[in-house]
Amino acid sequence: MMNIVLIGAQAAGKMTIGQELEKMTDLTLFHNHETIDFVIKFLPRTEESVALIHKIRFEFFETFSKTGQQMIFTVVIDFNDPEDVQYLEDIQKIFQKNGQSVAFVELETDLQERLRRNKTENRLKHKPSKRDLEWSEKDILDTVAFANFNPEVAPENLKSYIKINNTHLSAEETAQLILQKIQNN
Numbered sequence: 001m002m003n004i005v006l007i008g009a010q011a012a013g014k015m016t017i018g019q020e021l022e023k024m025t026d027l028t029l030f031h032n033h034e035t036i037d038f039v040i041k042f043l044p045r046t047e048e049s050v051a052l053i054h055k056i057r058f059e060f061f062e063t064f065s066k067t068g069q070q071m072i073f074t075v076v077i078d079f080n081d082p083e084d085v086q087y088l089e090d091i092q093k094i095f096q097k098n099g100q101s102v103a104f105v106e107l108e109t110d111l112q113e114r115l116r117r118n119k120t121e122n123r124l125k126h127k128p129s130k131r132d133l134e135w136s137e138k139d140i141l142d143t144v145a146f147a148n149f150n151p152e153v154a155p156e157n158l159k160s161y162i163k164i165n166n167t168h169l170s171a172e173e174t175a176q177l178i179l180q181k182i183q184n185n
Contacts, residue, residue, distance in 0.1 A: 002103050012109040014075075015029075020175035030073050
C-alpha cells in the first residue's frame with residue numbers, strides 16, 4: 001500500500017471517499033478541513049493563518065512519512081496555479097525522502113453533483129466552515145470561472161497519478177476503484 005492524496009474540486013467527495021478508503025485499508029485519513037477548521041477557529045482567514053495551515057499539514061506529512069504510518073490526505077488544487085501544483089510535488093518529495101510512495105488521485109465530478117454533495121449530512125458534520133451553505137455554494141460557483149480542477153494532462157512530475165470521474169459512483173465504489181488502480185499501477 002502507499003499514501004494517497006485525493007485531489008478534487010470542492011464537494012467532489014474527497015473526504016467521504018477517504019473515509020471509505022480508511023475503512024478498507026490501514027491508512028489514516030487526514031482531510032484538509034481538519035487543519036482549516038482548526039486554525040480558523042482561533043484566527044481569521046489571513047495570509048498568516050493560511051501559512052499556519054500549510055505548516056501544520058507539512059509537519060503531519062513529515063511525521064507520517066518518518067514513522068512509516070501511511071495516510072490519506074485530501075486537498076483542493078487549482079491546476080492553473082503553479083503554486084498549487086508545486087504543493088503536490090512538495091508532498092511527494094517528503095514521502096520519497098523518507099522511502100515512501102504516494103499516489104495522487106484526481107476526482108472529476110460534475111458541477112450539479114458537487115452542488116448536491118455540498119449539502120450532505122456527512123460533509124456538514126465534518127466541516128464546520130461549510131455549514132454556511134449560501135457561502136459554500138457561492139464559493140463553488142465562483143471558482144468555476146477561474147479554477148482548473150481537472151487538467152487535460154496530469155502534472156508530469158508526479159510519479160503515480162490516477163484520474164477518476166466519480167460523478168455517478170458512490171464513495172465506496174470510488175474507493176474500491178482507487179484501490180484496484182493502485183494495485184494495477
